Amino acid sequence: xxxxxxxPVQRRADGAGVIRLVVVLAVVLALIGAYVYxxxxxxxxxxxxxxxxxxxxLTAAAxxxxxxxxxxxxxxxxxxxRLDEIATDYQREKANAKMQNDRxxxxxxxxxVRLRIAAERAAAGDRDTSGQASAAACRSDGAAGGELPGPTxxxxxxxxxxxxxxxxxxxxxxAVIVEDRK
Numbered sequence: 001x002x003x004x005x006x007x008p009v010q011r012r013a014d015g016a017g018v019i020r021l022v023v024v025l026a027v028v029l030a031l032i033g034a035y036v037y038x039x040x041x042x043x044x045x046x047x048x049x050x051x052x053x054x055x056x057x058l059t060a061a062a063x064x065x066x067x068x069x070x071x072x073x074x075x076x077x078x079x080x081x082r083l084d085e086i087a088t089d090y091q092r093e094k095a096n097a098k099m100q101n102d103r104x105x106x107x108x109x110x111x112x113v114r115l116r117i118a119a120e121r122a123a124a125g126d127r128d129t130s131g132q133a134s135a136a137a138c139r140s141d142g143a144a145g146g147e148l149p150g151p152t153x154x155x156x157x158x159x160x161x162x163x164x165x166x167x168x169x170x171x172x173x174x175a176v177i178v179e180d181r182k
Contacts, residue, residue, distance in 0.1 A: 083179060090172040101161045108153050108157065
C-alpha cells in the first residue's frame, strides 16, 4: 500500500499570492465584462441596422402611398372638372336653345316666319278604285301647300323644342356615363 503523507504548505508572508489572486480575478472580470459588452454592443448594432432597414422600407412605402393618393386626388379633380364642363355645356346649350326658340316664336307671332305644309295633288289622269277621276284631280296638277294657323305652328314649335330638350339632356347623360366609365 501506498501511504499518502500530507506536508504542510508553506505560505509566503510577503503577500505576493494575494496580489496575484487579485490580478487574476481582475483579468477574469475584465474578460467577462468585455464579452457581455461586446455581445450587447453587437446586438445593439444589429438592432440599429434592422431598425434602419425597416425605417427605410416604411419611408418608401409612405412615399408610394402619398404619391398614389396624389394621383387619385388629381384623377378625382379631373373627373369632377370634366363633369362640371359637361354640366356647363348642357346649361349653355339649353339657354341658347331657349333664346333661339323664343326668337322663332316671336317671329312666328309677328308674321316674319310662317310654317307651311306641302300637300301633293293628284295628277289629272289619276283615278280612284271605282274608275272615277278623283276629286283632287279636278283641282290642279302639282304640289300645293297651305300655311298652318298660328296656334298650330306655336304648338308644333313647342313640341319640337321639347324633343330637342330631351335630346340635349340625353346627350349630357351619355357624356356623364362615358366619363364615369373612364
